[in-house]
Amino acid sequence: MTAERAYHHGDLPRAVLTAALDVIAAEGPAALSLRGLARRAGVSHAAPAHHFGDRAGLLTAIATEGYGLLSAILGETEGPRDLGIRYVRFAIAHPAHFQVMFRPELLRPDDPELLAARERTRSRLRAAVAGYADDPAVGFMAAWSMAHGFASLLISRNLDGLLGGQDPEETFRALTGEMFRPPQDSATG
């Protein structure tokens, strides 16, 4: 059992990342401590910093990974409704990533990888609603707001007791039924 306490961890960055996602999903980013993560991974208190620089670096890595995961889930999304459903599905599947991605004050604001990943994701979001609204920019923000609002309230547990035990994704489908009415004869792309 050389694994008892090997000098080299094997994949410390991944171990720290995973532990961080656990903590964030359970208690939010505020409860995150680099030293706590080091303890979980069985390494010294300064080891995580070697890979991520500092707290903001770790959270930036999580956010970047999150944009990648969201991009993957979006895939070839078609229309604002599909966009919303996939967006909500992402938030449920990766709540820790979701919580970090939209808090710039916790991140390295000009990290190039983060900016690139974010832009790739936004392009997919824009593409998904292109052709489904009179003004693409407005349609994009509308669909995004709707999806982001529901996902945010859901993840922050502000909808507890309002879903009536129903599957959140199903509830969101009902919401979009209320909102994204199918175009009624009149021209709507």
Next chain:
Amino acid sequence: MTAERAYHHGDLPRAVLTAALDVIAAEGPAALSLRGLARRAGVSHAAPAHHFGDRAGLLTAIATEGYGLLSAILGETEGPRDLGIRYVRFAIAHPAHFQVMFRPELLRPDDPELLAARERTRSRLRAAVAGYADDPAVGFMAAWSMAHGFASLLISRNLDGLLGGQDPEETFRALTGEMFRPPQDSATG
């Protein structure tokens, strides 16, 4: 100048609250430090804790105040569109309150004043959309999601560069135009 360093501050709770709102609006709740607020107010490092107990107590007081402010702005709201506009107006006018209100992990979760204020606000939100949707619960969540998503993205600066210099409230009006179509003949309250 007895004010130079009076033993009693006069209204330390309000001074701490105001300083906290400043910090949160500028750098987010994570940057908040009780000792920093004490320095700003010119009191000792333990003085704020006397009034709010601890960090969570201070943030709970802010959230409670926020629900009161939102209730006031909602007033006699009529319909989902009006709800959204007022909600966004609140988030712009009181960004610090807004940021704290929806992070239960930062608050005392069962504070009675907080729960009461939150319930009063939710009642107003529900009442605003009653009669404007086939299913009131669904209509409520739909309008709330839309407004909350836009407000969240706006306050977290995730819409920077997407508004084209336009007034955010005006942009939100455009969004609702895309979403909340006026009822077309068919019965919609």
Next chain:
DNA sequence: CTCACATCTTGTCGTTGACTAGATTGACAC
């Protein structure tokens, strides 16, 4: 005047993030 109470100060403890210097390890050239 005095006494109870609210308010604020001072001092302390354990924890954290950040930084520095140094030890250990693995990989690669030769």
Next chain:
DNA sequence: GTGTCAATCTAGTCAACGACAAGATGTGAG
């Protein structure tokens, strides 16, 4: 094999923080 070097991790330190306890100071009721 052997030496060398960079990557990885450890150990030690410092300032700042939240929380707590004990004491000082002002305030107001009687």
